[in-house]
Amino acid sequence: xxxxxxxxxxxxxxxxxxxxxxxxxxxxxxxxxxxxxxxxxxxxxxxxxxxxxxxxxxxxxxxxxxxxxxxxxxxxxxxxxxxxxxxxxxxxxxxxxxxxxxxxxxxxxxxxxxxxxxxxxxxxxxxxxxxxxxxxxxxxxxxxxxxxxxxxxxxxxxxxxxxxxxxxxxxxxxxxxxxxxxxxxxxxxxxxxxxxxxxxxxxxxxxxxxxxxxxxxxxxxxxxxxxxxxxxxxxxxxxxxxxxxxxxxxxxxxxxxxxxxxxxxxxxxxxxxxxxxxxxxxxxxxxxxxxxxxxxxxxxxxxxxxxxxxxxxxxxxxxxxxxxxxxxxxxxxxxxxxxxxxxxxxxxxxxxxxxxxxxxxxxxx
Ligand code: M6R
Numbered sequence: 001x002x003x004x005x006x007x008x009x010x011x012x013x014x015x016x017x018x019x020x021x022x023x024x025x026x027x028x029x030x031x032x033x034x035x036x037x038x039x040x041x042x043x044x045x046x047x048x049x050x051x052x053x054x055x056x057x058x059x060x061x062x063x064x065x066x067x068x069x070x071x072x073x074x075x076x077x078x079x080x081x082x083x084x085x086x087x088x089x090x091x092x093x094x095x096x097x098x099x100x101x102x103x104x105x106x107x108x109x110x111x112x113x114x115x116x117x118x119x120x121x122x123x124x125x126x127x128x129x130x131x132x133x134x135x136x137x138x139x140x141x142x143x144x145x146x147x148x149x150x151x152x153x154x155x156x157x158x159x160x161x162x163x164x165x166x167x168x169x170x171x172x173x174x175x176x177x178x179x180x181x182x183x184x185x186x187x188x189x190x191x192x193x194x195x196x197x198x199x200x201x202x203x204x205x206x207x208x209x210x211x212x213x214x215x216x217x218x219x220x221x222x223x224x225x226x227x228x229x230x231x232x233x234x235x236x237x238x239x240x241x242x243x244x245x246x247x248x249x250x251x252x253x254x255x256x257x258x259x260x261x262x263x264x265x266x267x268x269x270x271x272x273x274x275x276x277x278x279x280x281x282x283x284x285x286x287x288x289x290x291x292x293x294x295x296x297x298x299x300x301x302x303x304x305x306x307x308x309x310x311x312x313x314x315x316x317x318x319x320x321x322x323x324x325x326x327x328x329x330x331x332x333x334x335x336x337x338x339x340x341x342x343x344x345x346x347x348x349x350x351x352x353x354x355x356x357x358x359x360x361x362x363x364x365x
Pocket of ligand 1: 058059060061104105106107108109110113156157158159241242245360361362
């Protein structure tokens, strides 16, 4: 049932090119330079009326929402924000009929996310679900939305759901963007970028053995920092979550600019810093932060764009991901971090598919 892999997590990491193909299939319109997401149940008028997009979710789904926020603001010029679902539900969310609330949940059963959906429905928002499990409670109660088609995710650590969530949100941003500031040509170009995602991910997965060798050098540390900026900031949070969840290493994800506001005090000789330094806007600043970490003796593992010698030079180790659009680059980068976490946990002999204290689906508050 694990298809020859030692763990479901590794199997699911390897399934990503296929699950992404399934998530994307039939949803790109190259003629119009847009996407077809009929499940969103939006008329062009609805789309024009949306004044804000609010993503709600927990854990990995929350991190995917943070990438979505960048995509919506960047491409559609719509104010967007993300709220932890429990927080959304217990504060006084100021939302109304022109707000699109997107509930992100792999399982479609997470108690806090479901409660957020009920709250948003009650307030008359335009609510939709972004779920993987067909017919799940959140999918039913939202009544409209987009399924991920990632296939069953068994491993407690979410992998393929994250990358499919991001891919679907990029398609949502494309659709909303085309109704606003995105020209047909720009839309066509971005649709091609989305189409290329499975191939980008294949290139990262092909490096699994190299990543395993790098992981062996980081497996004995008890602390690690992940830094990134722009759309890679949420990926840093997700990388840290993956590592702590399955390897029990204390890992923190930070915006690269935040380090010097406190956390840098924790860096000592050999502390691992995983720097997401893809060749996208902000890279130079991140490389500056890497220098600051090096000066404190940190050991730097850079996730960099293929062939970027400038970035490679300041790193102790590197994992290369293919060059692509900055928003799209979040997906291959996340896959690299999934493999890193997996191989580190494996090196430490951890119970990868059933980490201690965790359940696949959190159906209580
Ligand atoms: O099923 P959901 O997407 O609603 O689950 C949300 C979180 O419980 C989930 O992503 C959790 O953080 C994973 N264990 C992360 O790998």
